[in-house]
Amino acid sequence: MDSTDVIVVGGGVIGLAIAWEATRTGRRVVVVDPAPGSGASHAAAGMLAAVSEYHYQEEGLLGLMLESARAWPEFADGVGAGCGYLGTPTLCLAFDPADRQALADLRAVQEAHGLDVRPLSLREARTREPLIAPSLAGAFEIPADHQVDPRRLTASLVDALTAEHGPGAVLRSRAESLVADGPGTGIAGVRLEDGRVLRAPETVVANGLGARGLGGLPVELPLRPVHGDILRLRVPERLRPLLDSTVRGLVRGRPVYIVPREDGTAVIGATQREDGAEGVLAGGVYELLRDAQALVPAVAELELLEATARARPGTPDNAPLLGRVRAHDGGGHVPGLIVATGFFRHGVLLAPAAARVVLGLLDGHADPRWEAFLPDRFAPAGRAAAAAHGGT
Missing domain, CATH: 3.50.50.60 (FAD/NAD(P)-binding domain)
Structure with a gap:
């Protein structure tokens, strides 16, 4: 014993x-x-996104999320540089006018809670991230939302x-x-x-x-298990860096994100389902690639390395x-x-x-x-x- x-x-x-x-x-x-x-x-994609992950009906959780986001730099420093923490911002994108309105509504709620959300013109967004699609409907930046490689x-x-x-x-x-x-x-x-x-x-x-x-x-x-599909892709040398920011967006009402990694890969996610299906679904992979490509067309030229499904513990x-x-x-x-x-x-x-x-x-x-x-x-x-x- x-x-x-x-x-x-x-x-x-x-x-x-x-x-x-x-x-x-x-x-x-x-x-x-x-x-x-x-x-x-x-x-997990590893987005440290207290602001962009804020959703309606989660006011009670917001304080804990913000406190943890503030603690991340010190925590990462204690663990060491090998943990993959990056203080890069998050760029939120809208594919069409309806998506722009939905993101604007969410931004209004975020701002009402004192969260730092900064509108960008599409020209400013493309200056920061040249590979995003030229025909998007809207953009804003969240400076405090960072990432780590889980x-x-x-x-x-x-x-x-x-x-x-x-x-x-x-x-x-x-x-x-x-x-x-x-x-x-x-x-x-x-x-x-x-x-x-x-x-x-x-x-x-x-x-x-x-x-x-x-x-x-x-x-x-x-x-309860909440399953989701998530993809990992390799960015060819000629396209690096694919992005300098984490990109989150709405494409015809569907959320999608692209997280660039230091090692020349990118993570795309994530679907969410509670139908009991545990494996990677072909439809989920298709939807993620389609919607990510709508925001960043160069996604079509990446090499698909891995499709993973895991269950997250919900309450x-x-x-x-x-x-x-x-x-x-x-x-x-x-x-x-x-x-x-x-x-x-x-x-x-x-x-x-x-x-x-x-x-x-x-x-x-x-x-x-x-x-x-x-x-x-x-x-x-x-x-x-x-x-x-x-x-x-």
Whole structure:
């Protein structure tokens, strides 16, 4: 029976970020994941887009998104240059007049919340990005929306953790269940797939959709899979750089984005579906290429390297499950347990903020600003508590 200070179940961007920040405080941390970085993080585009990802009905999430976006430069600096963080802006484009009006409506909401959105003439947009289509209907810039390469980020975090604690810091195994020493004693660690028990005073459940199948959870986590197709393409030398900004746009009402990478590739995404289909859909690939080419015609000359589909963990209100679980008897929280999952399409963006929230909980300091995201808020007792405090 082994022990450590903190167990993090899940080796995606969220789990690894939490583990890294906890490690930096001197804690001994073990991440449990059979294949770190291979889930939703592997497919993510890595847009750090607190402003352009802002949608109606997400006012409650906006504060956390903005806080995390502000934290990203410092977080990336701590991880190291190898994580692929780029402070390049985002350019939003409208294909036709109807798309222009839809983006203008969204921009008005963004500006009403004090977000920095800067209209551009099409001439200015083409001066900045010469390869965008000449017949677009509108453009604006979001200076604060940046990007990171999630695959490089997860690899860098694994390297940093193993450099600090040795190869045992990332345990390539599956956590089958949480364990407790007895009724009402709280969580004391996890049982691994081979039957071994790993003990710690604190366990963080951060394994995305996998949290649904983790035994011993004191509350049901209402997670649903939201699948999406995403493409990776190589830009030929003669077309580099394809773009200097991340491009997001509407094409006949359909959203599409193109994220340029430092290595001469580009990421195009992403479809979104909840029909249960898990593989890459031919129709999704067609739509992404068609719409990306409408914004940047040179997309037709790129080499298709990879089409990937992954499921992102959604919740009933599309906000994360983040915090401690309230005890059924109303006497505080379940000791030794923190939940950090359900980040849907915002996982990469919210990683630094999630790590800070969890670190505060490990230190005994809960931030009341994020109580709307408590992981038991959809349970009957959680809904009653939220209503009593004026929450969701």
